[in-house]
Amino acid sequence: MQSFSNYLRNKIVDHTLRGLPYAPPAQLWVRLYTTATSDNGGGTEVTGGGYAPVSIPCTTTAWAGTQGAGSTAASAGTTGLTSNNVVVNLPLPSADWGPEVTHWALWDAQAGGNMHFHGALAEPKTIIAGAPLSFQAGAIQIIIGANVGG
Numbered sequence: 001m002q003s004f005s006n007y008l009r010n011k012i013v014d015h016t017l018r019g020l021p022y023a024p025p026a027q028l029w030v031r032l033y034t035t036a037t038s039d040n041g042g043g044t045e046v047t048g049g050g051y052a053p054v055s056i057p058c059t060t061t062a063w064a065g066t067q068g069a070g071s072t073a074a075s076a077g078t079t080g081l082t083s084n085n086v087v088v089n090l091p092l093p094s095a096d097w098g099p100e101v102t103h104w105a106l107w108d109a110q111a112g113g114n115m116h117f118h119g120a121l122a123e124p125k126t127i128i129a130g131a132p133l134s135f136q137a138g139a140i141q142i143i144i145g146a147n148v149g150g
Contacts, residue, residue, distance in 0.1 A: 002119030002142055005105075006039045025108040028116060029053040030088055030135070033103035037118035043103055049095030049129065053110050054088055056140075062086050069138045080144040088135040097127035104140065117142050 004012075015022035031053045037043035056062050064070055064085050066077030072085065105118035127133055 002117055003039055004117060005041070005115040007114045008116045009039075025058055025116075027055040027057045028106040028108060029055050029110050029113070030090075030140070031105050031107055032090070032097070032101045033105065034097075034099060034101060035103070036120070037103045037105050037115070039118075041115050043105065043118070046097045046101060046127075049093045049097050050091050051093065051097055052091050053107070054090055055110070056084060056086060056088060056106075064138075066144075082142050082144070083138045084135060084140040085137055087137055088140070090133040092132055093127050093129050095129050100124040100126050101133075104135075106140075 011022050014020040032046045032051070033043035034046060035042075035044040060072045060074070062085055064082050065073050066075040066079055066081060067073070068077065069083055070085055075082070101121065102124045103118065103120050106116045107113045108116060125133065
């Protein structure tokens with residue numbers, strides 16, 4: 001299950017209902033965690049062993065419209081679901097990333113910045129040196145809906 005961060009919830013309310021400006025990020029950075037994330041941030045991000053967050057541009061080619069996986073047109077669906085259209089390849093580990101990678105989050109900066117979305121991996125992954133890790137197209141799913149949140 002994925003969730004909005006409190007930061008993004010507040011930005012949506014302020015922009016949509018209160019008329020305050022909001023400039024969406026040009027890209028979001030995928031970060032990995034070995035402990036649970038929360039709507040306030042949290043979690044223990046992977047460090048060392050060649051780990052580095054990877055960016056996904058905020059474009060119609062990188063993220064699917066709500067009408068279906070792989071779509072690149074403006075959203076016209078009814079599910080509120082989007083997912084990555086592009087494969088996200090993490091750097092090749094030079095050492096183990098562990099104990100296990102259990103969570104992911106999308107941030108507006110490679111370091112620091114603001115979390116926008118977060119969630120648990122479908123299955124925890126043990127990442128060992130030399131073993132590639134990627135998120136295939138459609139693997140990072142975000143649902144914009146009435147019951148989303150923590």
